[in-house]
Amino acid sequence: xxxxxxxxxxxxxxxxxxxxxxxxxxxxxxxxxxxxxxxxxxxxxxxxxxxxxxxxxxxxxxxxxxxxxxxxxxxxxxxxxxxxxxxxxxxxxxxxxxxxxxxxxxxxxxxx
Numbered sequence: 867x868x869x870x871x872x873x874x875x876x877x878x879x880x881x882x883x884x885x886x887x888x889x890x891x892x893x894x895x896x897x898x899x900x901x902x903x904x905x906x907x908x909x910x911x912x913x914x915x916x917x918x919x920x921x922x923x924x925x926x927x928x929x930x931x932x933x934x935x936x937x938x939x940x941x942x943x944x945x946x947x948x949x950x951x952x953x954x955x956x957x958x959x960x961x962x963x964x965x966x967x968x969x970x971x972x973x974x975x976x977x978x
Contacts, residue, residue, distance in 0.1 A: 924948075927955055 870888040878902065902908040910916055918926070928951070931937045938957055941950070964975075 924951070927959065929952075931958060 871885045872888060872891055873885050874883040876883055900908075900911060902911065923950065928942060928946075931954060932939065932942055937951075937954060
């Protein structure tokens, strides 16, 4: 019937798991670029000794949030699970700096 179908096949046995019409498939591409002003800045980025460990980042953010009264005082220990800290980190550090829909549309309008 001319319909394009994607087939999902088990790698080892080659067993057909399912077929999906192409019109039902949505693809998404995510690109992350590291752009530097110069070669020295790129070298600093690539230096493994220059960065913070995940533990240092978490500790620093927790100290900041405690100082600003954004987390309870009993959250300063190492026993606070990331699933509790994650939403606060998002709300305080990511969401306020995230581009709006209009920002994204304006950025892409330059290329369309």
